[in-house]
Amino acid sequence: MGILFEKIGEISQIYFSLFLVHLKILHNDLDSVKSNQQNYSPSGNHSKYNWQYLFPFLVGLYVLADTAVIFIANGGHYSYKEMPQLFTHLINPYEFWQISDVTMGLGLILLPTIYGCLIFKPGLNLKYQMHLTVNPVDKKSVRISQNGVFLNLELSWKIYRFRKRARKIINMFMVVAWFQAAIFYVRNFLLQWTDRPRSYWMFAVIVTFYFYAIFGN
Numbered sequence: 001m002g003i004l005f006e007k008i009g010e011i012s013q014i015y016f017s018l019f020l021v022h023l024k025i026l027h028n029d030l031d032s033v034k035s036n037q038q039n040y041s042p043s044g045n046h047s048k049y050n051w052q053y054l055f056p057f058l059v060g061l062y063v064l065a066d067t068a069v070i071f072i073a074n075g076g077h078y079s080y081k082e083m084p085q086l087f088t089h090l091i092n093p094y095e096f097w098q099i100s101d102v103t104m105g106l107g108l109i110l111l112p113t114i115y116g117c118l119i120f121k122p123g124l125n126l127k128y129q130m131h132l133t134v135n136p137v138d139k140k141s142v143r144i145s146q147n148g149v150f151l152n153l154e155l156s157w158k159i160y161r162f163r164k165r166a167r168k169i170i171n172m173f174m175v176v177a178w179f180q181a182a183i184f185y186v187r188n189f190l191l192q193w194t195d196r197p198r199s200y201w202m203f204a205v206i207v208t209f210y211f212y213a214i215f216g217n
Contacts, residue, residue, distance in 0.1 A: 022052075022055070023171075023215070025052050026053075026215065029050065029052055033129075033131070033132050033144065033159065033163050049119055050118055050120075051119070053118040054115075056215075057112050059208050059212060060113075060115060060212070061112045063087050063108055063205065064108060066087060070086055078101075080097045080101060084192070085198075087205075087209075088100045088101050089101075090189050090192060090202055091186075091189050091206055092104075093188055110216070111209065111213050111216060115212070127147040128147075130144050130159070132160065132163075142156050142157050143156055144159055144160065177214045178210065181214065185206060185210065
């Protein structure tokens with residue numbers, strides 16, 4: 001059991017580092033005040049698709065595909081007692097299998113739907129975005145530009161402080177919500193651990209799925 005937790009700890013550390021990097025990318029994309037835009041050009045080219053949402057979309061799609069494969073292997077018939085490999089069964093106690101298939105089934109569909117829509121959503125036109133530049137030497141030297149025009153220093157500082165506090169609150173909520181889900185669902189998953197390759201793989205899928213599910217909400 002000690003070796004198991006050691007392996008899970010190593011996997012979690014790698015995943016958490018990757019999640020933080022991707023979280024910053026998603027935060028910056030959804031934030032109308034962009035950080036450290038050095039080469040700002042109001043006439044810059046826009047990408048047709050938002051590829052930063054592709055990975056969570058594929059994660060959600062994989063869970064649905066995995067569910068479909070299990071259904072096919074069971075002859076296309078639903079029986080919660082005969083399908084312990086289902087994603088919703090791996091993370092819930094046996095007593096909640098049937099109800100979780102109903103209540104969580106909608107969430108399994110919503111995740112790829114939300115991120116699929118975000119991939120194709122048109123980006124905010126550059127002239128409606130604000131661009132933040134912070135002096136690396138003097139952190140209080142803050143400049144915000146919009147449509148190529150710098151705002152006055154007092155207004156820039158107010159926007160910067162509000163943005164900084166808002167992002168901290170959002171990040172705290174994300175961490176607390178993610179840990180609450182992780183404690184409950186990962187605990188249930190470990191109780192059914194089989195020490196097979198699928199167990200390691202599904203552990204990574206579960207952690208990833210709930211990270212992006214919480215962010216999507």
